Amino acid sequence: MAKNNIKNDAITPRDVDFAQWYTDVCRKAELMDYSSVKGFIIYRPYGYALWEQIQSYMDKRFKETGHQNVYMPMLIPESLLNKEKDHVEGFAPECAVVTKGGLDDLEEHLIVRPTSETLFCEHYAKIVNSYRDLPKKYNQWCSVVRWEKTTRPFLRGSEFLWQEGHTIHATEEEARSETLMMRDIYEETAKELLAIPMLTGRKTEREKFAGAEETYTIEALMHDGKALQSGTSHYFGQGFAKAFNMTFLDKDNKLKHVYQTSWGVSTRLLGAIIMVHGDDNGLVLPPRLAPTQVVIIPIQQKKAGVLEKADEIAEQLKAAGMRVSVDASDKSPGWKFSEAEMRGIPVRIEVGPRDIENGHCVVVKRNDGVKTQMDLDENLPQAIHDTLETIHQEMYDKAAAFLNSHITRVNTLEEVGQVLDEKGGYVKMNWCGEEACELKIKELYQATSRCIDEHEEADGVCPCCGKKAKHVVYFARAY
Amino acid sequence: MAKNNIKNDAITPRDVDFAQWYTDVCRKAELMDYSSVKGFIIYRPYGYALWEQIQSYMDKRFKETGHQNVYMPMLIPESLLNKEKDHVEGFAPECAVVTKGGLDDLEEHLIVRPTSETLFCEHYAKIVNSYRDLPKKYNQWCSVVRWEKTTRPFLRGSEFLWQEGHTIHATEEEARSETLMMRDIYEETAKELLAIPMLTGRKTEREKFAGAEETYTIEALMHDGKALQSGTSHYFGQGFAKAFNMTFLDKDNKLKHVYQTSWGVSTRLLGAIIMVHGDDNGLVLPPRLAPTQVVIIPIQQKKAGVLEKADEIAEQLKAAGMRVSVDASDKSPGWKFSEAEMRGIPVRIEVGPRDIENGHCVVVKRNDGVKTQMDLDENLPQAIHDTLETIHQEMYDKAAAFLNSHITRVNTLEEVGQVLDEKGGYVKMNWCGEEACELKIKELYQATSRCIDEHEEADGVCPCCGKKAKHVVYFARAY
Numbered sequence: 001m002a003k004n005n006i007k008n009d010a011i012t013p014r015d016v017d018f019a020q021w022y023t024d025v026c027r028k029a030e031l032m033d034y035s036s037v038k039g040f041i042i043y044r045p046y047g048y049a050l051w052e053q054i055q056s057y058m059d060k061r062f063k064e065t066g067h068q069n070v071y072m073p074m075l076i077p078e079s080l081l082n083k084e085k086d087h088v089e090g091f092a093p094e095c096a097v098v099t100k101g102g103l104d105d106l107e108e109h110l111i112v113r114p115t116s117e118t119l120f121c122e123h124y125a126k127i128v129n130s131y132r133d134l135p136k137k138y139n140q141w142c143s144v145v146r147w148e149k150t151t152r153p154f155l156r157g158s159e160f161l162w163q164e165g166h167t168i169h170a171t172e173e174e175a176r177s178e179t180l181m182m183r184d185i186y187e188e189t190a191k192e193l194l195a196i197p198m199l200t201g202r203k204t205e206r207e208k209f210a211g212a213e214e215t216y217t218i219e220a221l222m223h224d225g226k227a228l229q230s231g232t233s234h235y236f237g238q239g240f241a242k243a244f245n246m247t248f249l250d251k252d253n254k255l256k257h258v259y260q261t262s263w264g265v266s267t268r269l270l271g272a273i274i275m276v277h278g279d280d281n282g283l284v285l286p287p288r289l290a291p292t293q294v295v296i297i298p299i300q301q302k303k304a305g306v307l308e309k310a311d312e313i314a315e316q317l318k319a320a321g322m323r324v325s326v327d328a329s330d331k332s333p334g335w336k337f338s339e340a341e342m343r344g345i346p347v348r349i350e351v352g353p354r355d356i357e358n359g360h361c362v363v364v365k366r367n368d369g370v371k372t373q374m375d376l377d378e379n380l381p382q383a384i385h386d387t388l389e390t391i392h393q394e395m396y397d398k399a400a401a402f403l404n405s406h407i408t409r410v411n412t413l414e415e416v417g418q419v420l421d422e423k424g425g426y427v428k429m430n431w432c433g434e435e436a437c438e439l440k441i442k443e444l445y446q447a448t449s450r451c452i453d454e455h456e457e458a459d460g461v462c463p464c465c466g467k468k469a470k471h472v473v474y475f476a477r478a479y
Numbered sequence: 480m481a482k483n484n485i486k487n488d489a490i491t492p493r494d495v496d497f498a499q500w501y502t503d504v505c506r507k508a509e510l511m512d513y514s515s516v517k518g519f520i521i522y523r524p525y526g527y528a529l530w531e532q533i534q535s536y537m538d539k540r541f542k543e544t545g546h547q548n549v550y551m552p553m554l555i556p557e558s559l560l561n562k563e564k565d566h567v568e569g570f571a572p573e574c575a576v577v578t579k580g581g582l583d584d585l586e587e588h589l590i591v592r593p594t595s596e597t598l599f600c601e602h603y604a605k606i607v608n609s610y611r612d613l614p615k616k617y618n619q620w621c622s623v624v625r626w627e628k629t630t631r632p633f634l635r636g637s638e639f640l641w642q643e644g645h646t647i648h649a650t651e652e653e654a655r656s657e658t659l660m661m662r663d664i665y666e667e668t669a670k671e672l673l674a675i676p677m678l679t680g681r682k683t684e685r686e687k688f689a690g691a692e693e694t695y696t697i698e699a700l701m702h703d704g705k706a707l708q709s710g711t712s713h714y715f716g717q718g719f720a721k722a723f724n725m726t727f728l729d730k731d732n733k734l735k736h737v738y739q740t741s742w743g744v745s746t747r748l749l750g751a752i753i754m755v756h757g758d759d760n761g762l763v764l765p766p767r768l769a770p771t772q773v774v775i776i777p778i779q780q781k782k783a784g785v786l787e788k789a790d791e792i793a794e795q796l797k798a799a800g801m802r803v804s805v806d807a808s809d810k811s812p813g814w815k816f817s818e819a820e821m822r823g824i825p826v827r828i829e830v831g832p833r834d835i836e837n838g839h840c841v842v843v844k845r846n847d848g849v850k851t852q853m854d855l856d857e858n859l860p861q862a863i864h865d866t867l868e869t870i871h872q873e874m875y876d877k878a879a880a881f882l883n884s885h886i887t888r889v890n891t892l893e894e895v896g897q898v899l900d901e902k903g904g905y906v907k908m909n910w911c912g913e914e915a916c917e918l919k920i921k922e923l924y925q926a927t928s929r930c931i932d933e934h935e936e937a938d939g940v941c942p943c944c945g946k947k948a949k950h951v952v953y954f955a956r957a958y
Contacts, residue, residue, distance in 0.1 A: 033602060036559060037589060040552035042602055045617065048548050069527050073519035074553075074591070074622055074638055075575070080515060096554070097579035098591065101637075102626030103572055110516060112553070112577065112591070123512060123521055138524065142622075143553055147581030158580075159553055 010342070013280045018224040019152075025274055026153045029283045029342050039151040039158030043267070046343065047154075049291040050270055051161055055141060057193045057288075058163065058265070061185050067137045067165060072119040074142075075110040080118045084243040087117060090210020094146040096158075112145040117211065117262055120166035121244035124258070130249050131170050134258065137178070139165040154271035155228070155479050162266035168246060168258040172237070175259035179235040182263040183216040186231035194269065195286035195395040196220050196276050197403050198230065199426065199474060201451025206435045209262075213237040219450045219474075221403045222275035225424015227450050227476035230272050233263035271479070276399050277367075283344025284367055286395055287388040294324045294384060295345045297336045299352030301328060309356050313349065313380065320381035322388070341366060346391050347384060351376075367391050367398075407474070413463050416475065417445045426450065426476045430469030432462035440464050447475045489821070492759045497703040498631075504753055505632040508762045508821050518630040518637030522746070525822065526633075528770040529749055530640060534620060536672050536767075537642065537744070540664050546616045546644060551598040553621075554589035559597045563722040566596060569689020573625040575637075591624040596690065596741055599645035600723035603737070609728050610649050613737065616657070618644040633750035634707070634958050641745035647725060647737040651716070654738035658714040661742040662695040665710035673748065674765035674874040675699050675755050676882050677709065678905065678953060680930025685914050688741075692716040698929045698953075700882045701754035704903015706929050706955035709751050712742035750958070755878050756846075762823025763846055765874055766867035773803045773863060774824045776815045778831025780807060788835050792828065792859065799860035801867070820845060825870050826863060830855075846870050846877075886953070892942050895954065896924045905929065905955045909948030911941035919943050926954045 011024035026032050031047030043051065059069070075098055082088045091114045098110040113119070124136060141163050151157045165182060169175040183200065190196040198218040208215035212234035220228045240246070241257035250256050277284040287293050294317055298310040310326045317324045327336045333350070340348050350362040356376070363372045365387065374383050406425025410416050419427050431437060431449070438449050441464065451474055458469035490503035505511050510526030522530065538548070554577060561567045570593045577589040592598070603615060620642050630636045644661060648654040662679065669675040677697035687694035691713035699709045719725070720736035729735050756763040766772050773796055777789040789805045796803045806815045812829070819827050829841040835855070842851045844866065853862050885904025889895055898906050910916060910928070917928050920943065930953055937948035 033605065035552045035598065036556055036601060037552055037554055040554060042552065042598075043550035045547035045549055048550050051550075052548065068524035069531065070524055071522035071527050071530075071622070071640060073514045073516055073521065074624065075516055075519060077515055093582055095579075095581070096577045096589075098575045099578045100574075100576035100588075102574070102628070109579075110575075119514065119521075122515060126512065143550070145553065149581070161550060 011280065011282060014223060014278075021278075021280075022275060023153065025278055025282055025342075029344065031270065031274075032153050037158075039148055041153055041157055041159075043161070046291065047270060050273070050285075050289065051267055053289050053291060054189075054193065054265075054269060055163075058185075058189055059141075061189065062139050062163075062165070065181065065185070067139045067167075070138045070140055071142070072113075072116045072123070072140055074113055076113055076116075076118055078109045078111055080122060081111050083118060083121075084211050084240050086239075087211035091115065091146070094148070096145045096147055113142075114144055114146045115264075116140060116142075116144075116164055117166065117240060118244075120262075121240050121246060124168050125244050125246045128168065128246065128248050128258065131251050134248060135167055135169045135174065135178075137165070137167040139163055152271075152479075154267050154274070160266050160268070162264050164264045165262060167261045168241070169260070170248065170250065170256075170258065172259045175261050176235055179214065179216060179233050179261045179263070182261070183218065183231075183233040186218050186233065186263070186265055189265075190218060190220070190230065191396065193286065193288050194273055195288075195392050195399065196230075196272055197396065197400040199227075199403065199407075199451065201454055201474065203232070203451060204435075204438060204449045204473065206438050207449055209234045211236060211239055213239065217451050219476075220272045220276055221406055221425060221476075222272070222479070223278070223402075224275070225406060225477070227426065227478040228268065228272050228275070229450070229478065230269055231263070231265040234261060236260040236262065277395055278344070281338070282342035284395070285344035285346060287346040287392050290344065290346050291323060292325050292343070292345050293322050293388055294347045294349060295340045296324065296326045296349045296351065297333055297340070298326070298328060299333055299350055299355070303353045305356060306351065306353060309376075310351055313351065313361070313376070317381050317384055320385060322381070322384065347387055349384075363387060365391055367395050411460075411463060413441075413444070416441060416447070416463070420445050420447055420477060424477070426474045428453070428472060428474055430458050430460045430462050431471050431473040432465055432467040433470035434462075434465065434467075437462055437464035441475055445477075447477045450474045450476050450478065490759065490761065493702060493757075500757075500759075501754060502632065504757055504761055504821075508823065510749065510753075511632050516637075518627055520632055520636055520638075522640070525770065526749060529752070529764075529768065530746055532768050532770060533668075533672065533748060534642075537664075537668055538620075540668065541618050541642075541644070544660065544664070546618045546646075549617045549619055550621070551592075551595045551602070551619060553592055555592055555595075555597055557588045557590060559601060560590050562597060562600075563690050563719055565718075566690035570594065570625075573627070575624045575626055592621070593623055593625045594743075595619060595621075595623075595643055596645065596719060597723075599741075600719050600725060603647050604723050604725045607647065607725065607727050607737065610730050613727060614646055614648045614653065614657075616644070616646040618642055631750075631958075633746050633753070639745050639747070641743050643743045644741060646740045647720070648739070649727065649729065649735075649737065651738045654740050655714055658693065658695060658712050658740045658742070661740070662697065662710075662712040665697050665712065665742070665744055668744075669697060669699070669709065669751075670875065672765065672767050673752055674767075674871050674878065675709075675751055676875065676879040678706075678882065678886075678930065680933050680953065682711070682930060683914075683917060683928045683952065685917055686928055688713045690715060690718055692718065696930050698955075699751045699755055700885055700904060700955075701751070701958070702757070702881075703754070704885060704956070706905065706957040707747065707751050707754070708929070708957065709748055710742070710744040713740060715739040715741065756874055757823070760817070761821035763874070764823035764825060766825040766871050769823065769825050770802060771804050771822070771824050772801050772867055773826045773828060774819045775803065775805045775828045775830065776812055776819070777805070777807065778812055778829055778834070782832045784835060785830070785832060788855075789830055792830065792840070792855070796860050796863055799864060801860070801863065826866055828863075842866060844870055846874050890939070890942060892920075892923070895920060895926070895942070899924050899926055899956060903956070905953045907932070907951060907953055909937050909939045909941055910950050910952040911944055911946040912949035913941075913944065913946075916941055916943035920954055924956075926956050929953045929955050929957065
């Protein structure tokens with residue numbers, strides 16, 4: 001048996017060792033492999049196909065909302081990265097540095113981009129002069145490098161794939177509205193494409209992005225009760241604009257600094273998909289995302305007409321716009337079932353000689369294993385299409401129920417630890433707004449503030465220090 | 480006037496200074512901008528959109544022919560790059576080297592990928608065991624870094640965007656056929672999408688890729704008579720397979736080395752598009768590639784009904800699948816015409832109050848300036864669609880006529896220089912097969928062998944050395 005093949009008994013159950021289960025799924029579903037450089041992974045075809053689906057969906061949303069794609073250099077001069085104080089402090093410890101080029105030592109070291117704010121700023125400063133040139137709404141799909149000590153596939157790596165949007169605007173109001181719009185697009189993408197409900201809110205001063213005035217976040221809850229920051233949208237105000245001299249002549253003939261945003265999601269989303277939906281048989285992919293939505297597995301495929309019927313069904317479903325494959329390999333049906341389950345294919349159709357004789361097939365839903373007999377007639381594509389939509393809704397509802405049942409309101413410091421230890425998920429609590437109290441909770445319970453509730457006003461005292469609360473905030477242990 | 484705006488008199492005529500004309504078009508059509516790192520350019524929205532169109536077309540072709548996308552690490556350990564002798568010799572002088580990561584000096588230096596053969600080899604060696612695992616046909620879209628001393632936008636840069644396909648096969652025959660198939664797909668892409676005819680053939684020993692047994696190339700001819708290598712497809716035999724121990728157990732139960740290919744095209748294609756089709760008014764984009772195929776320019780747009788009619792036409796054309804924009808800015812029509820010309824938009828539609836009254840519009844073809852009056856009725860979308868297809872064919876035919884009239888058969892060394900100086904293009908000649916004669920021509924006339932004719936057999940002697948000719952070969956001055 002080939003070493004890269006999927007074995008029936010291949011993965012550790014989630015409740016035995018969740019971290020090992022995660023790694024098992026990443027490897028056995030052939031999403032990724034390790035490379036010989038620590039922390040740098042190989043995105044294998046199935047893993048990369050998931051990212052392509054996310055790209056394709058989001059790119060369309062970005063373009064519909066007036067954004068344009070560009071490509072900036074991979075290397076940033078050290079002096080340019082150093083221009084904005086908070087920014088360089090945030091990234092300097094994580095940088096990969098190019099010191100030689102073409103056999104020569106470089107006069108100025110070049111940083112492999114950890115993020116591209118500084119390049120966008122420099123370019124915008126050059127090309128924008130008048131209010132007529134605004135807004136500029138650019139996005140870039142690329143990989144970035146951040147030197148990490150401990151890494152996990154998709155969740156934390158020294159290189160990861162992402163998109164980074166960078167926009168500049170004539171007014172604060174417009175920039176703030178862009179920041180929130182992108183946060184909303186992220187939340188909708190999670191809901192509509194990934195079937196993942198998100199907790200959304202604003203980051204605390206301590207947790208926000210290096211250089212940002214505000215950071216908005218979408219946070220997903222994993223099966224093990226830990227949170228995963230899945231996308232962020234930043235409002236920069238005029239900080240970078242002043243550091244990089246991004247000015248424009250406004251309608252009133254005055255020279256002003258622009259207002260700026262940036263926002264990004266990364267291949268972390270693949271980690272969220274795995275850990276929100278996966279089960280002990282492997283991946284469970286949301287249907288709109290799945291590279292293969294339906295796999296047809298012929299039973300007794302050597303019997304006359306079986307493979308032909310499988311292909312015929314595949315053509316019928318493809319014609320109706322579904323992504324379909326037929327597994328006509330010489331493996332046993334049981335093996336094929338396991339493989340399709342490991343890969344999380346939303347719908348499996350089994351069709352054998354007796355089914356054909358009786359004019360039906362067996363349809364199995366990956367998310368809950370429910371089997372249905374369906375007629376092999378012209379209504380099949382609609383029925384399968386409806387099944388895919390049902391699966392999406394069921395997956396979202398299940399994840400939303402899990403999220404909602406794992407938000408626990410607490411009023412004392414002891415409760416924080418108790419809830420995190422016994423149940424996991426988010427504790428929702430009053431907070432004074434001081435970093436000292438965040439740090440205390442981190443030290444005591446290894447939990448960080450995930451976000452500030454934007455809708456609920458604090459009423460009471462901070463359970464850490466007893467002072468009057470300013471915000472309602474969510475804490476969780478997080479990836 | 481903003482510094483990034485297009486001016487009517489902005490570009491140097493081609494015949495005055497072709498190199499300056501090229502740079503002018505790159506800048507004024509807003510395809511690119513320079514960054515603060517020498518040789519690293521910014522792909523601005525319009526330039527990147529061209530690359531996205533190429534990606535979208537080619538990616539479809541790749542997938543239809545059984546290829547899958549992956550993503551490999553950006554950094555390669557020095558020892559891995561050194562594993563294949565010819566390969567490392569070819570790339571070592573061009574490498575950007577990461578020597579620090581996360582504030583520490585690295586034990587082993589990491590090379591920013593100049594190409595990813597070695598990473599694919601390492602991965603394939605790990606995941607392939609049996610003939611059942613073959614072929615593997617992977618492709619990657621990414622950027623690569625090659626330290627260059629002299630750089631020009633899109634043609635030669637220290638970083639460029641490209642795709643690199645890497646495949647392994649059980650038999651030599653299959654690998655050779657893959658190599659040729661990809662060369663054909665490149666040639667077809669040039670013809671069908673870019674309206675560029677290519678000279679195709681095999682590279683000489685001297686000009687082939689570092690580590691390859693055979694390199695096939697597609698070569699485009701620029702307006703100034705110089706050649707541009709626009710895509711290559713390599714057959715590696717088992718060279719890398721042996722260096723990287725890529726083996727598989729064959730059907731006969733014997734352990735064998737795989738046969739390998741790689742192939743790539745890059746953003747050089749943008750250079751080809753500019754220099755094959757462009758004219759003294761700017762870019763001329765082939766219609767199937769153009770991000771905007773039709774621009775509608777309202778005349779006297781403040782008059783009642785004009786803008787509405789422009790929008791109505793746009794909707795009509797969009798509904799028929801065309802990429803259309805309306806220029807409703809407050810610039811003058813003349814300015815808008817120039818801007819649309821600079822950007823190479825294939826079709827311009829002018830519509831004003833009198834046109835509307837008479838039920839027609841004026842349609843101007845960018846490639847030859849020909850104006851036609853067309854009726855504003857339900858047949859307009861078909862007429863515009865046909866016009867776009869006509870433009871594609873005219874552009875291809877014009878470039879093919881130019882190419883064909885610039886291939887000159889020569890029999891003496893003197894003729895080589897004479898033709899290259901007076902007319903440019905390709906000289907087609909007998910060649911003994913010795914590198915010494917290639918070098919002689921290079922020294923005398925600054926021309927390199929572009930490719931060996933695969934169809935025509937040599938008959939006569941090499942004009943350099945007088946020995947019996949082995950091949951018919953094409954020489955040209957090249958970018």
